[in-house]
Amino acid sequence: MSFQTRRPTIRQVASAAGVSTQTVSRVMNKRPDVAAETRQRVLDVIDQLGYQPSEVARSLIHQRTYMIGVVTAGLKYTGPSRTISGITQAAEENGYALMIKELPRFDVHNVEPILKEFISRHVDGIVWAVPEVGENRDWVDQTPSLRGIPTVFLTMQPQAHLTVVSMDNYQGARLAVEHLIAQGYEHIGHISGPLDWWEARQRMAAWKDALQAHDLPAQDCHWVEGNWSSTSGAQAIQTLFNQYPQMDAVFAANDQMALSVLQAAQLRKIAVPQDLGVVGFDNIAESAFFSPPLTTIQSNQDTVGQWAVEELVKIILAHRQEQQDTFAPKTIILSPTILIRQSSQRIQS
Amino acid sequence: MSFQTRRPTIRQVASAAGVSTQTVSRVMNKRPDVAAETRQRVLDVIDQLGYQPSEVARSLIHQRTYMIGVVTAGLKYTGPSRTISGITQAAEENGYALMIKELPRFDVHNVEPILKEFISRHVDGIVWAVPEVGENRDWVDQTPSLRGIPTVFLTMQPQAHLTVVSMDNYQGARLAVEHLIAQGYEHIGHISGPLDWWEARQRMAAWKDALQAHDLPAQDCHWVEGNWSSTSGAQAIQTLFNQYPQMDAVFAANDQMALSVLQAAQLRKIAVPQDLGVVGFDNIAESAFFSPPLTTIQSNQDTVGQWAVEELVKIILAHRQEQQDTFAPKTIILSPTILIRQSSQRIQS
DNA sequence: CTGAAAGCGCTAACAC
DNA sequence: GTGTTAGCGCTTTCAG
Numbered sequence: 103m104s105f106q107t108r109r110p111t112i113r114q115v116a117s118a119a120g121v122s123t124q125t126v127s128r129v130m131n132k133r134p135d136v137a138a139e140t141r142q143r144v145l146d147v148i149d150q151l152g153y154q155p156s157e158v159a160r161s162l163i164h165q166r167t168y169m170i171g172v173v174t175a176g177l178k179y180t181g182p183s184r185t186i187s188g189i190t191q192a193a194e195e196n197g198y199a200l201m202i203k204e205l206p207r208f209d210v211h212n213v214e215p216i217l218k219e220f221i222s223r224h225v226d227g228i229v230w231a232v233p234e235v236g237e238n239r240d241w242v243d244q245t246p247s248l249r250g251i252p253t254v255f256l257t258m259q260p261q262a263h264l265t266v267v268s269m270d271n272y273q274g275a276r277l278a279v280e281h282l283i284a285q286g287y288e289h290i291g292h293i294s295g296p297l298d299w300w301e302a303r304q305r306m307a308a309w310k311d312a313l314q315a316h317d318l319p320a321q322d323c324h325w326v327e328g329n330w331s332s333t334s335g336a337q338a339i340q341t342l343f344n345q346y347p348q349m350d351a352v353f354a355a356n357d358q359m360a361l362s363v364l365q366a367a368q369l370r371k372i373a374v375p376q377d378l379g380v381v382g383f384d385n386i387a388e389s390a391f392f393s394p395p396l397t398t399i400q401s402n403q404d405t406v407g408q409w410a411v412e413e414l415v416k417i418i419l420a421h422r423q424e425q426q427d428t429f430a431p432k433t434i435i436l437s438p439t440i441l442i443r444q445s446s447q448r449i450q451s
Numbered sequence: 452m453s454f455q456t457r458r459p460t461i462r463q464v465a466s467a468a469g470v471s472t473q474t475v476s477r478v479m480n481k482r483p484d485v486a487a488e489t490r491q492r493v494l495d496v497i498d499q500l501g502y503q504p505s506e507v508a509r510s511l512i513h514q515r516t517y518m519i520g521v522v523t524a525g526l527k528y529t530g531p532s533r534t535i536s537g538i539t540q541a542a543e544e545n546g547y548a549l550m551i552k553e554l555p556r557f558d559v560h561n562v563e564p565i566l567k568e569f570i571s572r573h574v575d576g577i578v579w580a581v582p583e584v585g586e587n588r589d590w591v592d593q594t595p596s597l598r599g600i601p602t603v604f605l606t607m608q609p610q611a612h613l614t615v616v617s618m619d620n621y622q623g624a625r626l627a628v629e630h631l632i633a634q635g636y637e638h639i640g641h642i643s644g645p646l647d648w649w650e651a652r653q654r655m656a657a658w659k660d661a662l663q664a665h666d667l668p669a670q671d672c673h674w675v676e677g678n679w680s681s682t683s684g685a686q687a688i689q690t691l692f693n694q695y696p697q698m699d700a701v702f703a704a705n706d707q708m709a710l711s712v713l714q715a716a717q718l719r720k721i722a723v724p725q726d727l728g729v730v731g732f733d734n735i736a737e738s739a740f741f742s743p744p745l746t747t748i749q750s751n752q753d754t755v756g757q758w759a760v761e762e763l764v765k766i767i768l769a770h771r772q773e774q775q776d777t778f779a780p781k782t783i784i785l786s787p788t789i790l791i792r793q794s795s796q797r798i799q800s
Numbered sequence: 801c802t803g804a805a806a807g808c809g810c811t812a813a814c815a816c
Numbered sequence: 817g818t819g820t821t822a823g824c825g826c827t828t829t830c831a832g
Contacts, residue, residue: 109570111809122819127811137817157571158510159809162824167507169550177539178753183532190526190553199572201518202551204539221458222506223548332740361740368742388737391681391710393717404527460825471803476827484801508825511808 110151119147130155161224166422170198170414171225173216175205175232179330180386181403185231185256188407196415201225208235209298217248227252227414231407234258234300252417252429254410259300260433265417267410267434271301274399274438275308278353278381281397281440283316285448287351287379290318292325293338293363295355305355305383324349328359335359339366351379351446357386357398364392364445380445394444401438409434459500468496479504510573515771519547519763520574522565524554524581528679529735530752534580534605537756545764550574557584558647566597576601576763580756583607583649601766601778603759608649609782614766616759616783620650623748623787624657627702627730630746630789632665634797636700636728639667641674642687642712644704654704654732673698677708684708688715700728700795706735706747713741713794729794743793750787758783 112130116123121144128136129144136144147153161167170193176182186202193200201223203216210232220228228251232238239258253265260266282290292309295302306325313320323345328334335354339362342349354360360382364374372378374394382389382398389396413434420429461479465472470493477485478493485493496502510516519542525531535551542549550572552565559581569577577600581587588607602614609615631639641658644651655674662669672694677683684703688711691698703709709731713723721727723743731738731747738745762783769778 112811113809123810124812124820125818128818131811135817140817154567154570156511156573156809157568158507158516158573159824160811161507162505162511162809162826163811165824177536178529178533180527180529180532183529183535184527186532186535187526187553190551191555194552199568200551202539202549203543204536206540218503219506219548221503224505224507332737336740358737358740361737365740365742386737388681388707388710388735391685391707391714393714393742461827462825472826473803473828474801477802480827486801489801505825508808509827511810511825512827514808 109156110153112153112155115144115147115151115153118151119144165224166226167224168198169223169225170200170411171220171223171228172200172202173205173213173228173230173232174202175208175210177204181384181401182231184403185407188404189229189231189411191404192408192411196411198226198411198415205232208232209238211238211241213241214245217245221251225251227418228254229407229410229414230255231257231410235296236298250421252414252421254414254417256406256410257301260435263431265413265431265433267406267413268436269401269403269406270435270437271304272308274383274401274440275305275353275355276312277438277440278383278397278399279309279312281442282351282353282379282381282446283312283318285351285375285379285446287448288318289346289348290324290351290353290379291342291346291349293328293335293342293352293354293359294325295327296329297327302355309353328355330356330358332358332362335362336366339363343370350377351381353381355383357382357384357389357396360389360396360398360445361392364394364396368393375444375446375448379448385441390443392445397443397446398441399438400441402436405436409436458505459502461502461504464493464496464500464502467500468493514573515575516573517547518572518574519549519760520569520572520577521549521551522554522562522577522579522581523551524557524559526553530733530750531580533752534756537753538578538580538760540753541757541760545760547575547760547764554581557581558587560587560590562590563594566594570600574600576767577603578756578759578763579604580606580759584645585647599770601763601770603763603766605755605759606650609784612780614762614780614782616755616762617785618750618752618755619784619786620653621657623732623750623789624654624702624704625661626787626789627732627746627748628658628661630791631700631702631728631730631795632661632667634700634724634728634795636797637667638695638697639673639700639702639728640691640695640698642677642684642691642701642703642708643674644676645678646676651704658702677704679705679707681707681711684711685715688712692719699726700730702730704732706731706733706738706745709738709745709747709794710741713743713745717742724793724795724797728797734790739792741794746792746795747790748787749790751785754785758785 112123116126255266257268294306310320326338326341328338382396385398385400417429461472465475604615606617643655659669675687675690677687734747734749
């Protein structure tokens, strides 16, 4: 009943088939220059022994691993996990395996250990999927450690010398606020995300710009900073109700905070959308089932992940072929769309 | 301005420091038998060249990679991503890297390609984090491919010869229903998950058992099958209202479906919790902000992932040391707790 | 304390 | 068509 605990090597296959290791290698790599008869004999042995060539050994020879290193944070939140999902899909399709590291927080500065691990594991490329928060991108310019490993950054302020893939937060937020304005709301408050987040600043800037473009008020007492959580949204909306009594609509920087607005409105018997329009951001799965269903911005986070991998694979290929890392850095911005639901529809269409 | 595109090898470090490669190796591995002076010289060169030893080469020699293969599915849902988050944490703490594969669906049967990839990449162990759905565990008994690679399975019907880590779905659901009964509800309907899911069957069995234990009705027209989504929950609750008019409480198999119940109740002007008690399952972050806040079961999915890795690491170690794969399989069941919020509290306490 | 030789599993380059 | 040799980057074993 004892079965071999150790995997068979190419040598064992070779000797069992009565050929050299080279021939086995040729068969495994589907080279044409093997006699049909020999090939079959080798294949039989391979099948019988359950031989599986070691990708580790291959990696050592070819100096490539078909492995992409991915850095993420906050996986338990919907945004990052949707991005990762897009990454896994695209990686699978392109024949790359994924090595994933999750940072304990979003604003980790000391990324050396992670870079070193990626380098020592010899990943072919890196997807830096942590959103830009505070100074958590400072390392990029200070770290030569990347040593020319192809890297794509997600969700950050574009920089000319980096390849960046991001959703257009400004445009998305602009859509949200313009929609509210079109619905006739004139006093539109904002609950922002934490302003050390690049995305939060983008969304907020769009709110302000849209209002100003329509000569509507956008003052300091018309917005409050949240931290993405529903809890923070609950506090924020209380503050807004107090300091902005004329407010007839709210643009929340994400759906979780928008949910708190809906809850607060209900408790105060404020009718949504008649007396208060509400728009969120992200389109989490539950938002269609809030009371009332929430108008929101569809941000396609998975697509961001997919594009990042597609682009990275191109860079990796160029990098290997041309021997030069002059595959021009590029910024890819994806456009979100608005999903109009009941929470903002004051005008019957 | 040209900088070396290729990483330095141990040989380059050795010659630059005027020593042999063994000495560099000794320094890297913090061996004591190196003269302090030599060590320093080597360290200087290492630092200057930015030398990082190749884990690939090491893996080839040591026949271990410090890499765990993880298989998941449905990453965009909160459950799986919370589990992965627990896995990344525990892996980091234990010094293991993670290679992640996401199945395109939950009920994938053909797992050979994934197993083969894991084998060829020489992972030290596997965490099978896909929940048991339909026949998606049949391969386990038919596949010798695992070849003795230590493996831990999550969220499935325990089997004596497998190491399984799971949350106690039955117990959690039982808590939910017993709580409703204690609150005086007597006609408790159920919206189940898809019944090809092991977890859904467990939760449903607990609902039935709890009711029967209290001589309360649990008939076929008192429950409806959903598919975890809020959309399915919305349909299910309509059906239940129709076919179970006396119903005064609902136990939904997850929070998303419970949300639909709350929404439907509101539309029909049914007061929650006075006229309808509602309990969900999973404690998604938003559930505390539903209207009213949702009573639910805290299932600690991340802890499941953590335990899985901890256990796997133990198995890997035993496997290497004792040269035998007789580290007894074990089943680890984690107990969930109930979070009582407003949606089910009819009795003032 | 340090170095030389051998080899992990595989493949490229060259023989025959 | 097929085998032999050398070597990817590192560590182990054994000399010295």
